[in-house]
Amino acid sequence: MDSIKEGKASIKAGNGVFFNPKMKKLRDMSVLFVKALNKKQPASFLDCTAATGVRAIRYAKEAGIRNITTIDMNKDAYKSMRKNLSANNVKAKALNMSIQEYANTTAEKFDIIDLDPFGTPSPHVFDVMKISKDGTVLMITATDTAVLCGAHEAACMKTYGSKPMHNELCKESGIRILLNFISRNAAVFNFGSEPLLSISDMHYMRVFVRLSAGAKEALASIKENGFACFCGSCRNFSLSKGIAPKLSPKCANCSKAMEPYGPMWLGKLQSKEMIGKMLKLVNDPYEGEKELRMMQGELDMPFFYSIPRMTKSLHMSSVSPEAVRMRLEKMGIAATRTQFDKDALKTTGTVSEVIKAIRPNRV
Ligand SMILES: C[S@@+](CC[C@H](N)C(=O)[O-])C[C@H]1O[C@@H](n2cnc3c(N)ncnc32)[C@H](O)[C@@H]1O
Ligand SMILES: [Zn+2]
Missing domain, CATH: 3.40.50.150 (Vaccinia Virus protein VP39)
Incomplete structure (x- = not known):
């Protein structure tokens, strides 16, 4: 041996x-x-x-x-x-x-x-x-x-x-x-x-x-535990802390039905x-x-936006996550990469702000 x-x-x-x-x-x-x-x-x-x-x-x-x-x-x-x-x-x-x-x-x-x-x-x-x-x-x-x-x-x-x-x-x-x-x-x-x-x-x-x-x-x-709702159409998510929270099953961005998941630590x-x-x-x-360096720099808040998934749902060609991150920063919105997905961003911004940063030329 x-x-x-x-x-x-x-x-x-x-x-x-x-x-x-x-x-x-x-x-x-x-x-x-x-x-x-x-x-x-x-x-x-x-x-x-x-x-x-x-x-x-x-x-x-x-x-x-x-x-x-x-x-x-x-x-x-x-x-x-x-x-x-x-x-x-x-x-x-x-x-x-x-x-x-x-x-x-x-x-x-x-x-x-x-x-x-x-x-x-x-x-x-x-x-x-x-x-x-x-x-x-x-x-x-x-x-x-x-x-x-x-x-x-x-x-x-x-x-x-x-x-x-x-x-x-x-x-x-x-x-x-x-x-x-x-x-x-x-x-x-x-x-x-x-x-x-x-x-x-x-x-x-x-x-x-x-x-x-x-x-x-x-x-x-x-x-600190609760539920997350996810929109499979526009990739939006919403969070509700608590054992019996009020969930909003309708997506605030695209009005489609969201799916609830959990309970999970939020x-x-x-x-x-x-x-x-x-x-x-x-x-x-x-x-x-x-x-470790990635985790140190990462915004510590639940969930993120996968940029390829979002461009797909917007019927667009691919955009670099780094370019989106920089545009969000210019808009005054914090955004970082995440350990969970190399092509995604964690951000304090909303899904509509992320969409705006993905396609800045659309009004
Ligand atoms: C994945 S191995 C541990 C590997 C080790 N930590 C390492 O880094 O090399 C899991 C070990 O847990 C032991 N084990 C499984 N269930 C157990 C239990 N209920 N009580 C004590 N030991 C248990 C198994 O016999 C096995 O040796
Ligand atoms: Zn939606």
């Missing part, structure tokens, strides 16, 4: 133990994130789905985390993580049990929790709240992106209790559905949720959420301060730096 080197970790995966080298970029980002959290030592860290233990080893050796617990319900993964932790001289409490069993039997509460299961994290989120406390930071991955992005609408309604989008906004709405789910589970335990970083890349979504204890905080987060997705701290910590060339 060959050794795999990643960051300062040197590990062996072993038969049937999960390790995906393609997730390095995301693990690097998580290491940067944990470093940027700059938790007072000894911060306690739990990897609920440790597999080889690679994350724990990297957080210990690269971010100085000392008080580590790793669990995995798979026997071979448990054996592999124990060997790897010891070969890397990382002290940790390694356990062979499920998240559910652990969360229901321990009295410990952690500062940082990593949850990276196969597919959906949904069956584990409730249990993770039981081992959280004020200030806990959760790092949660979902790889059931086809479900969150609306390829399987029924599965999303069943798993997350939300109606997903299946259009150009689906990646962002997928992240927002995941955050709605997390914030609702957090609120049951009287935690408010604050997303510090949210990424959609390749086949995964990953969110980094800080919990704050208090009934007021929990309610404030619940009020609050902020990022902490610019956190992204700034992470960027300051980048020393060596880092594959994810481009994404």
